[in-house]
Amino acid sequence: MLFLRTLLYLLFLFVTVAPWGTLSCLTFPFRQPRRYLMIAKWTDVAIWGAKHIVGIDFQVHGRENIPDRRKHGGVIFLAKHQSRYETLLFRTLFRRMCYVYKHELHWIPFFGWGIYLCGMIPINRARGKEALEQVAEVGGR
Numbered sequence: 001m002l003f004l005r006t007l008l009y010l011l012f013l014f015v016t017v018a019p020w021g022t023l024s025c026l027t028f029p030f031r032q033p034r035r036y037l038m039i040a041k042w043t044d045v046a047i048w049g050a051k052h053i054v055g056i057d058f059q060v061h062g063r064e065n066i067p068d069r070r071k072h073g074g075v076i077f078l079a080k081h082q083s084r085y086e087t088l089l090f091r092t093l094f095r096r097m098c099y100v101y102k103h104e105l106h107w108i109p110f111f112g113w114g115i116y117l118c119g120m121i122p123i124n125r126a127r128g129k130e131a132l133e134q135v136a137e138v139g140g141r
Contacts, residue, residue, distance in 0.1 A: 002054075009053045016045055021110020024117055032119045036096070039114045043091040050085065058089060100135055 020042045027035040050056040069075055079086055091097050099115070103122035106112040116122070121138045123131040 005054050009049055012049045012053055013046060016049070017042065017110050020045070021114050024110070024114040027117060036118045039118050040091055042114070043088045046088050047092050050088075056085065060093065063093075 020039075024039040024042075027038050030038070067075060077090065079090070081087070087099070098120055100121045100123055101115060102125050106116055106122065121135055123134050125131055127134075
């Protein structure tokens with residue numbers, strides 16, 4: 001049964017990401033903050049699908065330990081990827097985020113294009129120290 005629900009969820013993601021990605025490409029005339037909100041809303045759709053199709057839910061413990069960014073500036077999260085789910089979940093939980101990601105994701109149709117239009121920070125992981133400098137340079141904008 002879980003296999004069928006997982007398959008249905010993958011179909012749901014495929015059916016939603018293609019039109020959303022196409023619409024995302026049409027957001028380029030908008031300023032970046034508005035464009036980000038329009039494109040990133042898809043993560044809420046993906047989390048909704050995970051909950052209602054597959055039965056995946058989440059709990060957050062320790063959120064009170066995260067400083068208020070309006071008072072303290074930005075917050076940096078270093079996630080040890082346990083799955084791709086937390087990548088979607090972080091954006092849903094914290095609303096406005098900037099991810100550092102491998103630039104190869106640009107080649108994924110729709111999804112990669114949306115990431116690019118959101119103003120995230122792509123890096124070339126093969127460049128080692130240069131990649132870290134790239135994060136500092138692009139992140140400072």
